[in-house]
Amino acid sequence: MSELLLELSGVHTHIGQYHILQGVDLAVPKGGLTVLLGRNGAGKTTTLRTIMGLWQASAGSVRFEGRDIAAVKTPDIAQAGIAYVPESMAIFSDLTVRENLYLAARQGEMDEKRLDWIFGFFPALKKFWNYPAGNLSGGQKQMVAIARAIVEPRKLILIDEPTKGLAPAIIQGMIAAFKELKATDTTILLVEQNFNFVRSLGDTVAVMDDGRVVHAGTMAELSEDRDLQQKLLGLSMDAHQ
Amino acid sequence: MSEPNVSAAVSPAPTFSEALPKIPMDWAPLLLVPVLALLMLPLVGSFPTWVTLTIAGLAMGMMIFIMASGLTLVFGLMDVLNFGHGAFVSVGAFAATLVLLPLRGWVEADSVLLNLGVVGLAIVVAMLVTGVLGWAFERLIVMPVYGQHLKQILITMGGMIVAEQMITVIWGPEQIPLPLPETFRGALIFGDAAIEKYRLIAVAVGLAVFVTMFLVLNRTKIGLLIRAGVENGEMVEALGYRIRRLFVGVFVAGSALAGLGGVMWGLYKETLTAAMGSEIMVMVFIVIIIGGLGSVGGCFLGAVLVALVANYTGFLIPKLALASNILLMVAILLWRPQGLYAVVKR
Ligand SMILES: Nc1ncnc2c1ncn2[C@@H]1O[C@H](COP(=O)(O)OP(=O)(O)OP(=O)(O)O)[C@@H](O)[C@H]1O
Ligand SMILES: [Mg+2]
Numbered sequence: 001m002s003e004l005l006l007e008l009s010g011v012h013t014h015i016g017q018y019h020i021l022q023g024v025d026l027a028v029p030k031g032g033l034t035v036l037l038g039r040n041g042a043g044k045t046t047t048l049r050t051i052m053g054l055w056q057a058s059a060g061s062v063r064f065e066g067r068d069i070a071a072v073k074t075p076d077i078a079q080a081g082i083a084y085v086p087e088s089m090a091i092f093s094d095l096t097v098r099e100n101l102y103l104a105a106r107q108g109e110m111d112e113k114r115l116d117w118i119f120g121f122f123p124a125l126k127k128f129w130n131y132p133a134g135n136l137s138g139g140q141k142q143m144v145a146i147a148r149a150i151v152e153p154r155k156l157i158l159i160d161e162p163t164k165g166l167a168p169a170i171i172q173g174m175i176a177a178f179k180e181l182k183a184t185d186t187t188i189l190l191v192e193q194n195f196n197f198v199r200s201l202g203d204t205v206a207v208m209d210d211g212r213v214v215h216a217g218t219m220a221e222l223s224e225d226r227d228l229q230q231k232l233l234g235l236s237m238d239a240h241q
Numbered sequence: 242m243s244e245p246n247v248s249a250a251v252s253p254a255p256t257f258s259e260a261l262p263k264i265p266m267d268w269a270p271l272l273l274v275p276v277l278a279l280l281m282l283p284l285v286g287s288f289p290t291w292v293t294l295t296i297a298g299l300a301m302g303m304m305i306f307i308m309a310s311g312l313t314l315v316f317g318l319m320d321v322l323n324f325g326h327g328a329f330v331s332v333g334a335f336a337a338t339l340v341l342l343p344l345r346g347w348v349e350a351d352s353v354l355l356n357l358g359v360v361g362l363a364i365v366v367a368m369l370v371t372g373v374l375g376w377a378f379e380r381l382i383v384m385p386v387y388g389q390h391l392k393q394i395l396i397t398m399g400g401m402i403v404a405e406q407m408i409t410v411i412w413g414p415e416q417i418p419l420p421l422p423e424t425f426r427g428a429l430i431f432g433d434a435a436i437e438k439y440r441l442i443a444v445a446v447g448l449a450v451f452v453t454m455f456l457v458l459n460r461t462k463i464g465l466l467i468r469a470g471v472e473n474g475e476m477v478e479a480l481g482y483r484i485r486r487l488f489v490g491v492f493v494a495g496s497a498l499a500g501l502g503g504v505m506w507g508l509y510k511e512t513l514t515a516a517m518g519s520e521i522m523v524m525v526f527i528v529i530i531i532g533g534l535g536s537v538g539g540c541f542l543g544a545v546l547v548a549l550v551a552n553y554t555g556f557l558i559p560k561l562a563l564a565s566n567i568l569l570m571v572a573i574l575l576w577r578p579q580g581l582y583a584v585v586k587r
Contacts (some may be wrong), residue, residue: 052479090476092469094584099465104480148480190547 004063005030005156005187006051011060011070013050017208020046020209028156033178033188035198035219037233038069038208044191045087047208048158051189053077055069064156079106081155087191089145093134096117097125100133104148111152118147121177130139139170146174150181157181160191169210175201199223207232261413270542270581277546281553289434293369294473294552300440302548303447304509308502308534309525310454311495317471317535317584319488322390323385325397326499326525327518328378328404333500334507334517335408336370337363338417348422356422360508367504368497374404375496379489401519408515417513425508443505450498451541458537467491471535471584531573533580542581546573 006028013021021043028034049055051062053074062070069077078084083104092100101110101224119126122143128136133144142162149157163171178188178201192198198205202219215222215232222228279294285291312326340363341348347359386392421439428435456462465567466487468479474484499518506521507513528547532539547566554565561568573581 033361054475054479073483074475075481075483076476078479086476086479090473090479092476094468094471094472095465103469103477103482104463104464106481 001029002029005065006189007063008047008051009061011062012058013046013055014058015046015055020211021050023212026206026213027216028187028189030187031182031185033182033190033201034202035202035205036189036191036197036208037193037205040192042208043211044208045160048084048160048189048191051158052082068180083149083154083157085149085157086161087160088187089141091133091141091144093132095131097133097187100144100148101151104151107152114151118150121173122147126154139166142166142170148179149176153184154186156187156189157191161193163192163194163197171197195229262567267582270539274545274549277549284557285553289432290556292431292434293436295549296436296440296444298549298552299545300443301552302545303443304502304505305521305524305528305548306447306544307450307505308499308521309528309540309544310450310537311491311498313529313535313537314467314471315495316529317388318398318467318474318491321387322393323383323397324394324522325378325401325404327522328401329375329496329499330506330518330521331408331515332374332404333367333371333503334419334513335368335412335417336500337504337507338513338573339411340366341419348420351423353424356424360422364501364504367398367500371500372493372497374396375493376489378496379492383492405515405519406420419507419511419513421508421511439509443509446450446505454537461494463487523564524566527570531570531580533582533584534586536580536582537578539582
């Protein structure tokens with residue numbers, strides 16, 4: 001397999017007294033889209049938060065471009081080139097769409113060309129440009145959250161369940177965006193429960209259960225093998241079909 | 242979810258129903274002030290008295306706003322309950338004496354320029370002293386107790402007691418007179434109404450502080466980051482900014498503003514005591530609760546309302562004056578439990 005951009009080995013994370021991640025091993029190849037699957041409560045969000053430094057790993061290593069970032073502070077992890085789209089979206093509702101994106105652009109000014117490129121996927125952002133983000137619909141907020149992560153080029157984007165509760169039309173825009181991002185050599189780690197959505201997008205796939213990665217391989221392999229799908233995804237698959 | 246908006250943006254031929262929805266502006270709290278003032282006019286009876294009471298209320302409201310504005314941001318941004326904020330009010334006022342007492346000649350001079358110069362210098366010194374003190378206070382007292390409200394209350398109150406005792410050690414236990422400069426004294430007469438000059442000055446300074454804060458919070462990157470941080474500090478960090486630095490900056494600025502408020506409050510009362518800061522804190526807390534914790538606009542409105550209500554009741558029903566703030570707070574919280582302008586939290 002190609003060079004790894006991100007590699008978690010033996011990562012344990014405690015939240016309070018709870019032992020949530022129990023030795024996560026996860027490899028994210030550079031330039032590809034890695035899908036992280038798993039049923040509710042498997043530890044997917046906790047894994048992304050641990051990568052981002054929002055939870056502190058209690059053991060194990062998180063290597064980004066070869067450097068261990070397990071003990072690095074969140075702002076420095078972001079500065080190193082990792083963007084995060086949380087499950088809650090965490091848009092700044094008091095700020096306008098423009099201001100949300102402006103804060104995400106650390107260089108100062110936003111690049112017009114890149115904005116037009118983003119508006120191509122998410123036209124609503126252009127329409128609501130000077131509109132308080134808190135007044136947008138759930139789908140539009142998700143667009144803001146994703147746009148914030150890509151308003152400047154980043155090396156790795158962590159995206160947590162972006163399709164939750166969204167209409168198919170928006171999901172199409174999202175698929176287009178992710179495909180083009182891949183083409184620009186951006187690496188994506190996408191948490192998703194909807195296997196059908198990521199089937200066409202993913203290059204590699206990891207499946208979590210009970211705070212561990214229980215399967216890792218290529219998407220091609222998993223989408224061929226119905227038995228493996230049944231075994232690994234079980235309930236979460238049925239729920240989405 | 243309202244997907245129609247999205248398809249509207251994609252579709253080439255927008256129709257009437259797809260026009261941009263209007264942003265609802267929350268006017269009701271803003272209307273409270275004029276409505277209250279107008280309702281009081283017939284009750285007060287005499288127009289000149291009403292003008293005097295209203296201007297006095299506005300002036301006091303502005304001074305309370307200046308003292309309270311930093312505190313509400315500190316709470317909004319870091320969830321820190323600083324019960325020691327009043328120390329900066331006292332220290333600011335006493336620091337001003339370092340300039341105003343030695344330069345008594347300038348204070349007593351009948352020259353607007355000298356008077357303004359000496360007060361300006363006193364304000365700069367007071368804000369520098371309280372800013373530096375705020376920085377130290379944050380490092381030594383607040384930082385070790387992040388996220389622990391009970392400890393914050395205890396230790397910041399302790400910090401305030403220490404600060405008050407330090408004032409007593411340096412300046413002695415007696416009240417200190419703080420004379421108002423010559424040209425700030427007296428009143429302007431409009432018809433039958435007399436308006437004290439200093440109250441007008443206080444209103445002007447308060448408005449200037451509010452407008453400046455408003456512009457900073459809305460037009461600068463730092464300001465946007467502060468507002469974003471009040472809503473979701475974690476996400477601000479995930480975008481690559483150190484919320485801690487922002488917080489220290491806000492704490493220092495808030496302390497310096499409390500120092501400014503202390504100077505103005507001291508000049509208004511013309512006497513200083515070490516406890517003047519802690520005495521005004523009850524009102525300051527009521528103001529930031531009424532306004533909505535973390536909201537600067539709410540704090541401004543809350544301060545004006547509290548001061549106006551205190552002035553009107555003090556005139557109409559003196560016996561109720563002390564309780565009026567609490568009653569106002571209860572009424573407003575019954576109407577809006579999160580305060581006038583609730584701040585969204587993650
Ligand atoms: N703040 C928290 N405090 C305590 N336990 C938590 C906290 N956050 C998550 N957990 C627990 O950690 C486990 C993993 O949660 P996590 O959110 O990572 O799952 P997930 O795979 O993202 O699930 P979902 O698909 O529902 O989003 C769950 O059992 C959850 O209850
Ligand atoms: Mg999750």
